[in-house]
Amino acid sequence: MGSLLSVSELKKSYEVKKSIFSKNREVIRAVDSVSFDLQHGSTLGIVGESGSGKSTLARCILFLEKPDSGRVIFKDMDLMDIKKDVIRSLRKDMQIIFQDPYSSLNPRKKVFETLSEPLLFHHIVDRDYIRERLIEILMDVGLNEDFIDKYPHEMSGGQRQRIAIGRALTTNPSLIVADEPVSSLDVSIQAQIVNLFMDIKEKRGISMIFVSHDLNIVRFISDDIIVMYKGMVVEAGKKNEVFYNPLHPYTQMLIDSINGDFLKKEVDYKNELMEGCPYYSRCDFSKDRCKKEIPVLSGDKDHKVLCFKD
Ligand SMILES: Nc1ncnc2c1ncn2[C@@H]1O[C@H](COP(=O)(O)OP(=O)(O)O)[C@@H](O)[C@H]1O
Numbered sequence: 403m404g405s406l407l408s409v410s411e412l413k414k415s416y417e418v419k420k421s422i423f424s425k426n427r428e429v430i431r432a433v434d435s436v437s438f439d440l441q442h443g444s445t446l447g448i449v450g451e452s453g454s455g456k457s458t459l460a461r462c463i464l465f466l467e468k469p470d471s472g473r474v475i476f477k478d479m480d481l482m483d484i485k486k487d488v489i490r491s492l493r494k495d496m497q498i499i500f501q502d503p504y505s506s507l508n509p510r511k512k513v514f515e516t517l518s519e520p521l522l523f524h525h526i527v528d529r530d531y532i533r534e535r536l537i538e539i540l541m542d543v544g545l546n547e548d549f550i551d552k553y554p555h556e557m558s559g560g561q562r563q564r565i566a567i568g569r570a571l572t573t574n575p576s577l578i579v580a581d582e583p584v585s586s587l588d589v590s591i592q593a594q595i596v597n598l599f600m601d602i603k604e605k606r607g608i609s610m611i612f613v614s615h616d617l618n619i620v621r622f623i624s625d626d627i628i629v630m631y632k633g634m635v636v637e638a639g640k641k642n643e644v645f646y647n648p649l650h651p652y653t654q655m656l657i658d659s660i661n662g663d664f665l666k667k668e669v670d671y672k673n674e675l676m677e678g679c680p681y682y683s684r685c686d687f688s689k690d691r692c693k694k695e696i697p698v699l700s701g702d703k704d705h706k707v708l709c710f711k712d
C-alpha cells in the first residue's frame with residue numbers, strides 16, 4: 403500500500419487590507435509549507451482552531467483553489483502540472499463534503515435530482531436503473547426510499563448531511579475530504595454522522611481527510627492526525643501518539659480544552675511576529691530562541707513536532 407495522496411511544501415497566502423480605511427495590505431499565510439502523506443484506505447484528521455488554515459488546505463488539495471507553490475500528488479499525478487480539464491475529470495475521484503449541508507444542497511432540488519445528477523453526468527448508471535441505484539445509496543447512508551422525493555427543507559440537518567454524503571459516494575471516489583462535516587449539527591446527531599463515516603471507511607476502504615476544530619471527533623475517526631496552527635503543521639503523527647502523548651503545547655491545550663468555546667474564535671494574526679515560532683506569543687514554555695528562529699517539524703515517522711526540544 404503506497405500513498406494515495408502526497409502533499410509537500412504546500413503554500414497559500416492571501417493579501418488583505420489591514421482595515422477598510424487603510425491602504426496597507428498584509429499577507430496572511432493561510433497554508434504555510436504543509437506536507438503529509440495519505441495512505442490508501444486510511445483517514446487523516448486535520449485539527450486546529452478556527453482560522454488555522456484547515457479549509458484553505460482542503461480546498462488546495464482538491465484544487466478548488468490553486469496553491470501558490472508546493473506539490474499535490476494524487477495517484478501518481480502531479481496536480482500542479484496537469485491541465486484544468488484533467489483536474490475536472492478527477493473531481494469524481496476526489497469528493498468534498500462541507501460543514502453546512504443546507505447551503506451545499508440546492509434548495510430547489512429533490513433528493514432524486516441531487517443524487518442522480520452525478521450518476522448521469524459521469525455515465526455511471528443507465529437512466530433505466532437510476533432509481534434502484536438511488537435506493538442503494540440511500541440505504542448506504544442510513545435512509546430509505548421515502549427520501550427520494552424530499553426537498554432539503556423537508557429534512558433534518560443530520561438527514562441533509564446524509565444526503566450530501568450519499569452524493570459524494572455516487573461516483574465511488576478514492577478520496578473524500580470532509581470539512582467540519584458535523585460542526586453544524588446538534589451534539590446528539592454528531593455521533594451518528596461520525597459513525598456513518600466510520601462505516602463508509604470500513605466497508606468501502608475509501609481514504610478520507612476529516613477536518614474539524616474538535617480533536618475529540620477527529621480522534622475517533624482518524625488513523626493519523628495533523629495539528630495546524632496559523633497555517634503550519636505543529637504536530638503530526640499516529641492518532642494515539644498525538645492524542646495520548648502530545649508533544650506540542652498547542653496540542654496539549656486543544657486536548658485540555660475539549661469543548662471549550664474559545665476554539666471557535668479566529669486566531670488573531672495581527673501584531674504577531676513575522677519571524678520565530680508561530681506559537682511563541684501563546685506558549686508558556688517559550689525561550690529566546692523561539693522568538694528568533696522557526697523550528698522545523700521533526701521526529702520519527704510516527705510522531706513529529708514543530709518545537710525546539712532543548
Ligand atoms: N478567500 C480568502 N481571502 C482572504 N483571506 C482568507 C480567505 N480564505 C481564508 N482566509 C484567511 O486565511 C486564514 C485561514 O482560514 P481558513 O482556511 O478558513 O481556516 P479554518 O478552516 O481553519 O478556520 C484565516 O485567517 C482566514 O481569514
Ligand SMILES: [Mg+2]
Binds near residue numbers: 456457458581582
Ligand atoms: Mg474551515
